Amino acid sequence: MSTTAPPTVTFAxxxxxxxxxxxxxxxxxxxxxxxxxxxxxxxxxxxxxxLWRELADLGLVGLAIPEHLGGGGSGFVEVSIVLEELGxxxxxxxxxxxxxxxxxxxATGGSEDQQARVLPDVAxxxxxxxxxxxxxxxxxxxxxxxxxxxxxxxxxxxxxxxYVVDGRTATDLVVAATTDDGLELFLVDAEADxxxxxxxxxxxxxxxxxxxxxxxxxxxxxxxxxxAEPMAALHAGLQxxxxxxxxxxxxxxxxxxxxxxxxxxxxxxxGRAIGSFQAVKHRLAEMLVAAESARSAAHHAARVLATxxxxxxxxxxxxxxxxxxxxxxxxxxxxxxxxxxxxxTWEHDTHLYFKRAKSTKLLxxxxxxxxxxxxxxxxx
Amino acid sequence: MASDTTATTDQRARVEESIDAxxxxxxxxxxxxxxxxxxxxxxxLAWVQHPEGLGGLDVSPRWQAEVDRxxxxxxxxxxxxxxxxxxxxxxxxxxxxxxxEEQQQRFLRPMxxxxxxxCQMFSEPGAGSDxxxxxxxxxxxxxxxxxxxxxxxxxLGHLAKWGMLVTRTDPDVPKHAGLTYFxxxxxxxxxxxxxxxxxxGEAEFNEVYFTDVAIPDDLRVGDVGQGxxxxxxxxxxxxxxxxxxxxxxxxxxxxxxxxxxxxxxxxDRDPAKRDQLLRYWVEAEAMRLTTLRAKEAAKQGxxxxxxxxxxxxxxxxxxxxxxxxxDLLGPEGxxxxxxxxxxxxxxxxxxxxxxxxxxxxxxxxSIEGGTSEVMxxxxxxxxxxxxxxxxxxxxxxWREVPRS
Ligand SMILES: Cc1cc2nc3c(=O)[nH]c(=O)nc-3n(C[C@H](O)[C@H](O)[C@H](O)COP(=O)(O)OP(=O)(O)OC[C@H]3O[C@@H](n4cnc5c(N)ncnc54)[C@H](O)[C@@H]3O)c2cc1C
Numbered sequence: 001m002s003t004t005a006p007p008t009v010t011f012a013x014x015x016x017x018x019x020x021x022x023x024x025x026x027x028x029x030x031x032x033x034x035x036x037x038x039x040x041x042x043x044x045x046x047x048x049x050x051l052w053r054e055l056a057d058l059g060l061v062g063l064a065i066p067e068h069l070g071g072g073g074s075g076f077v078e079v080s081i082v083l084e085e086l087g088x089x090x091x092x093x094x095x096x097x098x099x100x101x102x103x104x105x106x107a108t109g110g111s112e113d114q115q116a117r118v119l120p121d122v123a124x125x126x127x128x129x130x131x132x133x134x135x136x137x138x139x140x141x142x143x144x145x146x147x148x149x150x151x152x153x154x155x156x157x158x159x160x161x162x163y164v165v166d167g168r169t170a171t172d173l174v175v176a177a178t179t180d181d182g183l184e185l186f187l188v189d190a191e192a193d194x195x196x197x198x199x200x201x202x203x204x205x206x207x208x209x210x211x212x213x214x215x216x217x218x219x220x221x222x223x224x225x226x227x228a229e230p231m232a233a234l235h236a237g238l239q240x241x242x243x244x245x246x247x248x249x250x251x252x253x254x255x256x257x258x259x260x261x262x263x264x265x266x267x268x269x270x271g272r273a274i275g276s277f278q279a280v281k282h283r284l285a286e287m288l289v290a291a292e293s294a295r296s297a298a299h300h301a302a303r304v305l306a307t308x309x310x311x312x313x314x315x316x317x318x319x320x321x322x323x324x325x326x327x328x329x330x331x332x333x334x335x336x337x338x339x340x341x342x343x344x345t346w347e348h349d350t351h352l353y354f355k356r357a358k359s360t361k362l363l364x365x366x367x368x369x370x371x372x373x374x375x376x377x378x379x380x
Numbered sequence: 381m382a383s384d385t386t387a388t389t390d391q392r393a394r395v396e397e398s399i400d401a402x403x404x405x406x407x408x409x410x411x412x413x414x415x416x417x418x419x420x421x422x423x424x425l426a427w428v429q430h431p432e433g434l435g436g437l438d439v440s441p442r443w444q445a446e447v448d449r450x451x452x453x454x455x456x457x458x459x460x461x462x463x464x465x466x467x468x469x470x471x472x473x474x475x476x477x478x479x480x481e482e483q484q485q486r487f488l489r490p491m492x493x494x495x496x497x498x499c500q501m502f503s504e505p506g507a508g509s510d511x512x513x514x515x516x517x518x519x520x521x522x523x524x525x526x527x528x529x530x531x532x533x534x535x536l537g538h539l540a541k542w543g544m545l546v547t548r549t550d551p552d553v554p555k556h557a558g559l560t561y562f563x564x565x566x567x568x569x570x571x572x573x574x575x576x577x578x579x580x581g582e583a584e585f586n587e588v589y590f591t592d593v594a595i596p597d598d599l600r601v602g603d604v605g606q607g608x609x610x611x612x613x614x615x616x617x618x619x620x621x622x623x624x625x626x627x628x629x630x631x632x633x634x635x636x637x638x639x640x641x642x643x644x645x646x647x648d649r650d651p652a653k654r655d656q657l658l659r660y661w662v663e664a665e666a667m668r669l670t671t672l673r674a675k676e677a678a679k680q681g682x683x684x685x686x687x688x689x690x691x692x693x694x695x696x697x698x699x700x701x702x703x704x705x706x707d708l709l710g711p712e713g714x715x716x717x718x719x720x721x722x723x724x725x726x727x728x729x730x731x732x733x734x735x736x737x738x739x740x741x742x743x744x745x746s747i748e749g750g751t752s753e754v755m756x757x758x759x760x761x762x763x764x765x766x767x768x769x770x771x772x773x774x775x776x777x778w779r780e781v782p783r784s
Contacts, residue, residue, distance in 0.1 A: 138711025141647070163711050203716045203736065268784035269510035271773035279753040333699070336743050340508050340751060341533045344744045346577035354579075354743070358706060359714045366707060368652065 011299050013081075020078060024060065024085040032089040034349050040092040041205045041352075046169035052093045052125055061099055062123025065107075070120035076240070080247045080302035087248025088255045090206045090352055094128050097166035100244040101237050102129020105174050109185045109225040109233025118172070118187065130170035130190070132161035132212050133234060140365055146214055148177035148184055154221050155179075155186065157194075157214040165363075167210030168197045174225075175214075176234055185225040185233060192217055204359035206352060238364060239317050243305050245360050246298040246320035249328040252353050253291045256328075259350070260284060260335040280338055287331050294327040314377035318370035325361035325370075332357040391439040398423045398437060399450050408456025417460055417493040420451070426492045427468070429681070430476045435488055442675045445626060460494040462727050466535060467491040467498030469621030471544055474561075474614045477682055478602045483563065487542065499540035499566070500618075501531040501588055502611060506783045508533075509754050511546070511615075512555040512608060513773075513783055516590060518547035518562065525549075525562065525600070527570075527593040533748075537573045537586035538724050540566045545595075546611050548778065549604055555778040559607030563599045570594075579740045581720030584728050613682050615750065620683045622749045623690030626671050633701040633742070634664040636735045640708040653708065660701050667693050685762035692755040695745035702739040709735065 013021070031051050040048045055061050064079045065071025072078075079099070086095055103122050106129070107115060121127035135145035146159040157177055167173070173188045173195070188195065194217035200209045227233065261284055264275030274280050301320035304312045332354040336343035343350045361367065402423040408416050420426055421435040428443045430436030437443075448458050461468050468491060475487055490496040507514040516529025527547055537543070543564045550558035566573065570593040575583035602610040630638065641649070641657050671690050706713035716736050729741045746752040760766045773781040 134711075137645075138714075139645075163714065200714075201716050201719045203714055205716075205720065209714065266784060268506075268782055269508065269513070270771065271510075271513075271776075271781045271783075274509075277753070277769075279756070329703075333703075333743070337746055337751070337753075340747050341503065344578050344747060346579060346581060351579040351740075351743075355740075358703075358739075362707070362711060362713045366710070368650075 010303065011296070013077075017078060017081060021081050021085065023058075024082055025088070027054070027058070028085055028089045028091055032091050037090060037092060037206060037349075037352070046199075046208050047094050047166065048092045051091065052128075055093065055095075056123070056125030061095070061125045064099070065103065065119050065123045069116060069123065071123040075306035076243070076302055077306045080243070080299070080306075083244050083247040084251035084254075084298075087251030087356075090252070090356055092206050094130070094166040094169065096207075096241060096244055096248070097131065097170065098122060098127070098129045101131040101165065101241045102170075102172075102174050104240045105131060105185065105233050105237035106187070106225065108236040109227045109230055110187075111226045114187070114222075114225060114227065127172055128166065128170045129172050129174055130164050130167045130210075131174045131176070131237060132164045132167065133174075133176035133238075134162050134164075136160050136162035136211060138163040140369065143178045144176045144183070146175055146177040148179045148186065148219070150179070151218075155184075155219045155224065157186065157188065157217040157219060160211060160213045162211050163200065163363075164197075164210045164212050166208055167212050168199050168208060173212065174237075176230070183230045183234070185230045186219045187223040187225065188214075188217060188219055194218075202359070204352075204355040206356060207359065239313060240305060242317050242321045242364055242370070243298070243301040245363060246294075246324040247302060249324040249357070249360055250291070250295050250298045252356060253287075253294055253324070253328045253331045256331045256335045256350070256353050257284070257287050257291050260287070260338045263339055274338070283334050283338065287334055290327040290330065294324045297323045315374060318373040318377070321365065322367040322370035322374065325357075325367050328353075328357040329361050388440075391437075391443060394437055395425075395428060395439060395443045395447065398425055399447055403450065403454050408451055408454050413457055413460075414493045414495060416456060418489065421489050421492045425451075426488075427472055429678075430472070434476055434484055435472070435492060436476075440676075441678050445675070460492060462731070464491060464494055464497050465621065465728065466500045466540075466544075467496070467542075470500060470614045470617040471498045471542075473617040473682060474544065474601065474610060477613050478561070478606075478610045480598070482598065483601065487563070491542075496541040497536060497539045499534050499537040499543045500614065501534050501537070501543045501545045501564070502614075503533045504530060505532050509751055511611065512559065513778070513781065514546060514548060514559070515783075516545075516547050517551075518549050518560060518595070520549075520597075521594075523597050524594045525560075525597065527562075527564070527590045527595060529590050531588040531590075532585075533576070534573070534586045534588050535584055535728060535748075536726070537566070537588050538575065538583075539726060542566060543588075544601075544614060546607050549607075551779045552777050553605075554775055555773065555781060556608045557605055558778050559611070560604050561601040561607040561610040562595050563601060564593065564595050565599075568593050568595070575724055577722055579743060580729060580737055581722050582729065583722070583724045616683045616685070616687055618749045619687040619691040619755075622745075623692070623694040624671055624675070624683075624687065626668060626675060629665060629668065630661070632664070632731075633698050633705070633738065634661055636733075636738060637661075637701050637705045637708065640705045640735060644708060644710075648710065656704060657708075660697070660704060663697055664701065667697060685758050688750070688755040688758045688763075691749060692752055692759065695752055695755075698745050699742045702735065702742040705735045706739045 059072050062071035063074045067073040106118050133144050145161045148155045148157050170190050173190050175186045194215045196213040197210045264280050267274045297320040301316040304316040335350050342348050406416050406419040424437040425447045426435035428437045428439050429441035431438050504514045518525040518527045545562045545564045549560040570591040572589040573586045576585050577583045732738050761768050
């Protein structure tokens with residue numbers, strides 16, 4: 001498949017979209033202070049339940065869920081705006097896991113009935129989904145870590161899934177399992193007998209992950225997703241997540257650029273602001289250029305996802321993930337350097353961004369993986 | 381040329397003779413560590429480049445690697461070098477070059493035997509790269525100096541008995557001219573050491589507050605107003621201590637990368653990653669050979685500005701390799717095995733066996749001991765002789781220079 005002419009690209013936000021952005025920014029700036037982030041990150045709760053409630057009450061959690069299912073009926077552009085703002089402050093809430101990964105798989109892979117059963121509660125935030133689709137090594141290729149076997153009145157799940165984002169705090173799990181007849185998707189109560197969830201010791205402590213074990217877990221037939229073909233539904237969820245991560249990365253990159261620039265303006269050594277040294281100034285100028293390009297790639301992918309242009313998405317999604325990951329990593333590493341000693345401390349927030357950058361670079365496929373998908377899409 | 385070779389042969393013979401004598405009289409496997417290190421000092425094998433009687437043999441520093449190799453081979457330990465890295469790596473050279481005879485006799489031996497740990501108190505919140513801008517004041521009061529101020533990033537300050545301290549004794553002259561260097565007892569009244577936690581969760585370093593701390597004048601190193609010169613000696617030694625370690629071929633960060641590669645599943649071992657790995661291997665080896673070459677050429681005494689070459693190259697390469705290793709680990713690179721423990725360790729974790737921790741710790745390499753930007757300025761100006769940047773602060777009295 002080769003894509004000759006890319007579709008017309010637009011970037012402008014509507015007035016409502018701009019309002020949405022400033023509303024979310026204002027809220028998150030107030031709520032996700034460094035102190036609060038650290039409290040959540042080092043606490044046992046695993047996410048900021050108060051903020052989550054608030055985001056849900058404002059309709060931001062259910063933004064893209066259809067109106068007849070209790071959501072806002074918006075598109076992915078709106079969601080991408082929220083994601084960018086969440087990434088900007090490293091908000092410790094299960095948005096990526098529940099709203100993007102979980103809800104997309106259910107919205108695609110679930111029957112109308114199943115969607116009606118699950119998505120309204122996702123929209124209110126009371127249901128928090130997590131997707132368990134990898135084996136314990138986190139391999140992207142190859143079968144999931146879970147096997148499902150047919151029994152009289154349903155299924156039994158066995159195995160272990162790795163790197164489940166927000167796996168320990170989710171209320172329900174969307175599980176991709178191998179059966180004798182190929183891949184199937186199941187909805188599993190996270191508290192069901194035989195489900196065991198263990199936190200992984202993660203590099204990025206603002207985003208928990210779990211290993212989820214299934215031993216003899218019984219699932220009713222009604223909880224096997226029977227909408228679109230399972231592989232396609234899973235793919236849709238992962239593709240949305242990849243774009244979502246790129247949007248978060250753009251938010252984090254922009255914040256990093258702003259903070260490092262402000263510091264370079266204020267910090268004086270040798271009687272001058274350090275930003276007056278070309279070594280520092282040029283590093284920041286390069287960061288600006290990269291941040292702008294990353295934004296373009298992520299916004300383009302978000303728009304393509306919103307308009308469901310499949311062919312272009314196969315280009316735009318991996319493009320965004322491959323590019324934004326590297327830009328974010330470079331920017332946060334450079335920021336530590338610009339901050340000097342203070343940038344290496346725990347109390348300063350830069351390391352949190354640096355860890356988020358490395359971790360999301362490796363989450364759901366590293367840049368090399370995505371460049372290879374891109375190559376496939378382009379027929380190169 | 382001929383006399384050079386004779387000198388080399390001569391030096392080798394003296395070093396080997398000393399090693400043999402030491403290992404025979406004090407078999408390291410059977411001698412308690414402090415006693416062995418004391419004997420090593422007395423045999424002139426603590427730091428061979430320094431004078432006889434002060435722990436050295438007055439020979440080229442290149443022989444030290446051979447000394448340490450023989451000691452380790454015989455079952456001895458060189459862990460004093462890492463555990464007292466600031467003392468042995470930087471303090472010793474400073475005291476030898478600028479200390480009084482009493483100071484040399486008092487401080488060098490227990491430093492080497494690990495009975496007394498040292499720390500370096502140069503940096504301040506307002507004075508990092510611009511060290512000479514520092515503000516901690518020392519005022520003479522009879523035969524004592526009274527010190528007030530704050531230091532920061534003090535590695536191993538929580539374990540140190542002695543500190544190398546640079547202070548401002550004259551605020552009315554240009555910044556470099558008003559500094560004085562002291563040795564300070566970290567157990568003195570008025571010294572307050574507080575942990576600073578870092579990216580790994582550990583607190584290798586500290587902030588240190590001085591409130592009316594009294595330092596006897598006989599712990600001053602160098603003349604009043606000569607603090608900059610003395611501090612430069614410490615820094616030159618530091619850069620060589622950080623960058624100038626010669627490890628065996630393929631050791632260090634590149635070993636962790638190779639190990640991660642070997643653990644990579646066959647389908648993920650693609651040519652692009654392999655090429656990148658080998659590219660780093662080449663760089664690491666070229667750097668190692670450069671360090672070896674520099675060691676061979678090194679003379680006794682304080683290392684010169686070219687010490688910044690190794691420091692710069694090592695820092696940037698170490699960062700790149702440890703980051704690449706995390707990428708090789710794939711999803712496992714999203715983890716941090718062991719979690720973030722808030723501890724105050726007794727060594728820096730620069731040589732941790734954990735690739736995850738190494739990745740985080742390496743971020744400091746291009747900051748500690750002088751940033752990479754500063755190293756490049758030094759190489760450009762002091763080694764290549766390029767013109768310096770216009771300086772706004774050079775001739776102003778320190779108190780008139782803008783600071784943050
Ligand atoms: C792990 C660690 C351990 C340390 N241990 C010790 C210790 O034991 N004792 C001690 O005294 N200090 C110690 N330090 C401090 C270290 O020496 C300083 O952090 C370093 O000199 C940089 O100073 P700064 O942090 O104030 O950064 P700044 O000097 O503020 O630098 C900020 C940024 O500006 C850049 N910059 C500054 N000046 C210039 C210029 N002229 N041209 C171009 N760019 C410039 C820097 O390169 C950097 O990117 C340690 C630091 C670390 C990270």
